[in-house]
Amino acid sequence: MSALPAVPAHIQALDRDDPLAPLRAAFCLDPGVIYLDGNSLGALPRATAPRLAEVISREWGSGLVRSWNTHDWIGAPQRIGAKIARLIGARPNEVVAADSTSVNLFKLVAAATGLAPTRRIILTEPANFPTDLYVIQGLRDLLGSRVEPRLAPPETLASAIDEDTALVVLTHVHYAAGRRWDVAEMTSRAHAKGALVLWDLSHSAGALSVDLGAAGADLAVGCGYKYLNGGPGAPAFLFVAERHQAAIGSPLCGWMGHAAPFAFDDDYRPAPGVDRFLCGTPSILGLAALEAGVEMFEGLEMATVEAKGLALCRLFLRLAETRCPQLRLASPADGAERGLHLCFRHDDGYAVMQALIERGVIGDFRPPDLMRFGFAPLYVSYADVWNAVETLAGVLTSRAFDDPRYRERAAVT
Amino acid sequence: MSALPAVPAHIQALDRDDPLAPLRAAFCLDPGVIYLDGNSLGALPRATAPRLAEVISREWGSGLVRSWNTHDWIGAPQRIGAKIARLIGARPNEVVAADSTSVNLFKLVAAATGLAPTRRIILTEPANFPTDLYVIQGLRDLLGSRVEPRLAPPETLASAIDEDTALVVLTHVHYAAGRRWDVAEMTSRAHAKGALVLWDLSHSAGALSVDLGAAGADLAVGCGYKYLNGGPGAPAFLFVAERHQAAIGSPLCGWMGHAAPFAFDDDYRPAPGVDRFLCGTPSILGLAALEAGVEMFEGLEMATVEAKGLALCRLFLRLAETRCPQLRLASPADGAERGLHLCFRHDDGYAVMQALIERGVIGDFRPPDLMRFGFAPLYVSYADVWNAVETLAGVLTSRAFDDPRYRERAAVT
Numbered sequence: 065m066s067a068l069p070a071v072p073a074h075i076q077a078l079d080r081d082d083p084l085a086p087l088r089a090a091f092c093l094d095p096g097v098i099y100l101d102g103n104s105l106g107a108l109p110r111a112t113a114p115r116l117a118e119v120i121s122r123e124w125g126s127g128l129v130r131s132w133n134t135h136d137w138i139g140a141p142q143r144i145g146a147k148i149a150r151l152i153g154a155r156p157n158e159v160v161a162a163d164s165t166s167v168n169l170f171k172l173v174a175a176a177t178g179l180a181p182t183r184r185i186i187l188t189e190p191a192n193f194p195t196d197l198y199v200i201q202g203l204r205d206l207l208g209s210r211v212e213p214r215l216a217p218p219e220t221l222a223s224a225i226d227e228d229t230a231l232v233v234l235t236h237v238h239y240a241a242g243r244r245w246d247v248a249e250m251t252s253r254a255h256a257k258g259a260l261v262l263w264d265l266s267h268s269a270g271a272l273s274v275d276l277g278a279a280g281a282d283l284a285v286g287c288g289y290k291y292l293n294g295g296p297g298a299p300a301f302l303f304v305a306e307r308h309q310a311a312i313g314s315p316l317c318g319w320m321g322h323a324a325p326f327a328f329d330d331d332y333r334p335a336p337g338v339d340r341f342l343c344g345t346p347s348i349l350g351l352a353a354l355e356a357g358v359e360m361f362e363g364l365e366m367a368t369v370e371a372k373g374l375a376l377c378r379l380f381l382r383l384a385e386t387r388c389p390q391l392r393l394a395s396p397a398d399g400a401e402r403g404l405h406l407c408f409r410h411d412d413g414y415a416v417m418q419a420l421i422e423r424g425v426i427g428d429f430r431p432p433d434l435m436r437f438g439f440a441p442l443y444v445s446y447a448d449v450w451n452a453v454e455t456l457a458g459v460l461t462s463r464a465f466d467d468p469r470y471r472e473r474a475a476v477t
Numbered sequence: 478m479s480a481l482p483a484v485p486a487h488i489q490a491l492d493r494d495d496p497l498a499p500l501r502a503a504f505c506l507d508p509g510v511i512y513l514d515g516n517s518l519g520a521l522p523r524a525t526a527p528r529l530a531e532v533i534s535r536e537w538g539s540g541l542v543r544s545w546n547t548h549d550w551i552g553a554p555q556r557i558g559a560k561i562a563r564l565i566g567a568r569p570n571e572v573v574a575a576d577s578t579s580v581n582l583f584k585l586v587a588a589a590t591g592l593a594p595t596r597r598i599i600l601t602e603p604a605n606f607p608t609d610l611y612v613i614q615g616l617r618d619l620l621g622s623r624v625e626p627r628l629a630p631p632e633t634l635a636s637a638i639d640e641d642t643a644l645v646v647l648t649h650v651h652y653a654a655g656r657r658w659d660v661a662e663m664t665s666r667a668h669a670k671g672a673l674v675l676w677d678l679s680h681s682a683g684a685l686s687v688d689l690g691a692a693g694a695d696l697a698v699g700c701g702y703k704y705l706n707g708g709p710g711a712p713a714f715l716f717v718a719e720r721h722q723a724a725i726g727s728p729l730c731g732w733m734g735h736a737a738p739f740a741f742d743d744d745y746r747p748a749p750g751v752d753r754f755l756c757g758t759p760s761i762l763g764l765a766a767l768e769a770g771v772e773m774f775e776g777l778e779m780a781t782v783e784a785k786g787l788a789l790c791r792l793f794l795r796l797a798e799t800r801c802p803q804l805r806l807a808s809p810a811d812g813a814e815r816g817l818h819l820c821f822r823h824d825d826g827y828a829v830m831q832a833l834i835e836r837g838v839i840g841d842f843r844p845p846d847l848m849r850f851g852f853a854p855l856y857v858s859y860a861d862v863w864n865a866v867e868t869l870a871g872v873l874t875s876r877a878f879d880d881p882r883y884r885e886r887a888a889v890t
Contacts, residue, residue: 092538101542108538116529116762124708125505125521128839129514132889137709139888164757166731167580174619190743195732195757198745202730206587207620215743240741289758295537296550296761317615318579319608326890328653328844330603330628332611344577344608345702348709349529349762426541431741475552476545477739 068454071447078379078446084372090360091293091443098448098455100427103267103405103438106293112356119352140351141299141320141342147358148292148301151366152265152284153275158303160338161288161354162346165266165300167316168285169199169233171341172302174315176231176260176283177203177211179308183230183259190215193239196264200233218243222253229259231283236274237267237403240430242395244272244403248279255280260308266290269301270358271373271404271440273366282308288350291404291440293357299350304338318343360442369441373404376439380406380449387457394434405438414477418470419459425452429477481867484860491792491859497785503773504706504856511861511868513840516680516818516851519706525769532765553764554712554733554755560771561705561714564779565678565697566688571716573751574701574767575759578679578713580729581698582612582646584754585715587728589644589673589696590616590624592721596643596672603628606652609677613646631656635666642672649687650680650816653843655808657685657816661692668693673721679703682714683771684786684817684853686779695721701763704817704853706770712763717751731756773855782854786817789852793819793862800870807847818851827890831883832872838865842890
């Protein structure tokens with residue numbers, strides 16, 4: 065394709081004035097790549113490869129089994145949990161890093177049903193992220209009539225919460241549309257009916273200024289490999305508000321959630337606090353990479369991070385309106401109602417995205433026709449946004465996406 | 478401490494004749510360390526650090542989200558599962574690598590209760606590895622009277638299997654004593670009563686010649702970070718015999734266990750085969766290290782591996798009988814009834830082990846008074862065994878373990 069025009073001076077000025085601009089150099093990003101998929105897999109921090117080399121060669125290779133103590137492997141879930149806690153407005157003792165988002169969802173959905181044995185309904189929205197829906201369905205199959213999954217569309221969801229609702233499971237920022245719930249408002253509406261809320265923060269931790277404490281939140285889970293830059297399939301995290309910790313129990317009782325794991329008792333006795341939601345042996349390599357990713361946020365205010373992300377989204381939208389009229393916005397038009405990704409409909413969305421990726425602009429596709437672009441504030445620049453829209457405009461105008469090779473579906477879309 | 482005497486010629490000859498001896502150079506082991514704790518955390522293969530550097534820098538850093546397809550991250554659980562399958566006598570399509578041993582235990586214990594809804598008993602032995610016991614207790618707390626955990630001592634366990642037994646959960650090689658069950662015999666005795674057996678292979682995969690297929694085994698789980706050398710907290714594996722796969726369902730329904738994960742359907746539809754036991758996004762860094770560890774077994778017959786391990790144990794026992802009469806063997810005296818670790822009682826076991834570790838001989842301690850030594854056949858030599866016994870004899874004879882600093886308990890024993 066032809067070279068893009070030079071980035072205009074007013075766009076360059078935005079990057080010059082961006083307080084987060086220096087952070088980009090702390091990530092490995094190949095020249096020629098504009099990465100707008102940090103909402104699916106965050107970019108690689110420069111610190112990660114040397115950190116992992118150290119953990120592998122020195123801690124594992126030389127330290128061997130001794131490193132559980134000498135390098136505090138055993139404390140990694142809580143230590144990293146505390147660092148994530150700061151990013152989501154939680155207390156350090158309310159978060160642990162462990163397992164996958166799906167497994168953590170199961171733990172907390174099941175635990176919440178135990179807190180409200182007389183209430184049967186677990187309420188969520190249709191077209192939520194699949195794993196959030198499937199975990200609830202799996203629990204229903206396991207527990208039978210004690211649990212009844214119920215779906216309500218976002219417009220009427222709040223009014224569907226009733227005296228039989230044990231738990232409301234909501235993804236703070238919708239994985240496709242990018243629509244954002246008001247955490248405090250929905251938590252308060254659920255509490256008014258005596259229900260709890262479990263927030264899936266997969267698309268907001270490390271992106272938005274979340275304040276679980278101020279919202280009176282009950283339970284949350286989130287993903288380590290998106291905006292937290294923990295690497296592919298990184299350990300996830302879970303949050304249990306301090307006030308619930310004494311009464312709530314994990315259904316996945318593993319030795320790491322025991323009050324005294326190395327006493328090797330026959331009887332399970334839950335650890336005090338959120339630690340009881342640990343289960344098996346912590347995944348040290350994954351946790352080390354997650355820790356390096358989370359440390360990219362050290363010293364940053366999440367309000368600054370969110371503000372830049374929203375500004376990147378606004379710029380993309382404004383430029384795309386003029387340059388890419390073929391696209392239909394599928395995300396809310398109002399930035400206050402969105403997370404940090406934008407979603408557009410296009411009948412040839414899959415092929416358009418493949419053509420874009422081949423031109424170095426990496427977003428992703430979600431069925432049936434959604435093109436998704438995420439704007440991770442730590443490494444995406446305003447110039448990236450401008451270049452991305454120009455490239456997209458070129459693909460759309462030239463109909464480059466008509467090339468049949470862009471229609472071959474890969475295993476992972 | 479004083480230098481050890483030279484390794485006798487007849488011990489050196491054993492190493493010279495050992496077909497597995499060349500493999501030791503494929504592991505990173507510091508000079509001065511004799512590592513007899515591969516049953517807790519396997520040693521670091523030389524291939525692992527460069528493999529992880531490649532996965533991190535090239536696949537994640539440059540490939541970014543594209544590597545789910547281009548580097549087949551998405552196929553890692555099945556690809557590595559198939560490599561593990563060969564080591565345990567399973568078919569390639571009967572094993573996946575995923576999650577932790579504890580989480581996989583939960584999946585399969587819960588799944589087995591679903592297969593036999595009229596049977597309530599889940600039978601295991603007291604003093605089994607804690608997580609195996611706790612997972613069953615947690616399921617009982619979740620499901621109530623549908624599930625009843627029952628304990629029977631090993632001597633009478635087979636006769637305790639009855640028409641109300643849904644599942645027998647046994648650890649093939651006991652984590653402490655090292656006592657070994659006969660997989661084929663116990664499976665057959667359970668089947669005779671219409672019960673299934675779930676084998677925990679944590680201390681046998683990569684150590685013993687296991688043949689799940691020949692034994693008619695139903696279900697199994699195992700650990701990636703012991704004899705499989707997958708690194709601290711490596712992903713675990715699970716096995717479901719092909720004949721059970723169509724009827725059995727996972728209680729942890731995550732998007733990766735869906736028949737079409739990237740269709741983003743609202744309704745859970747289990748993947749065909751063992752894939753339905755996948756749950757969240759696979760942990761790619763952990764799986765890459767596990768794959769490097771499992772590949773250490775390429776081209777090896779497990780019968781050769783087991784034979785060397787048992788020979789190392791016999792040598793240790795024979796030398797220790799003469800040189801360390803202070804120890805009382807807590808493992809079966811007959812090698813055919815043991816795995817690849819030995820356990821000894823000593824009233825000051827904890828302090829003795831600390832003194833040994835300081836002298837470069839790394840084993841571990843399990844309460845109340847058990848010193849454990851594991852003999853991983855891929856990197857432990859006969860000379861190591863001889864030197865370890867000499868060092869142990871020195872510690873015991875000199876009462877070096879009386880030093881108060883060896884009595885300070887660490888978080889992880």
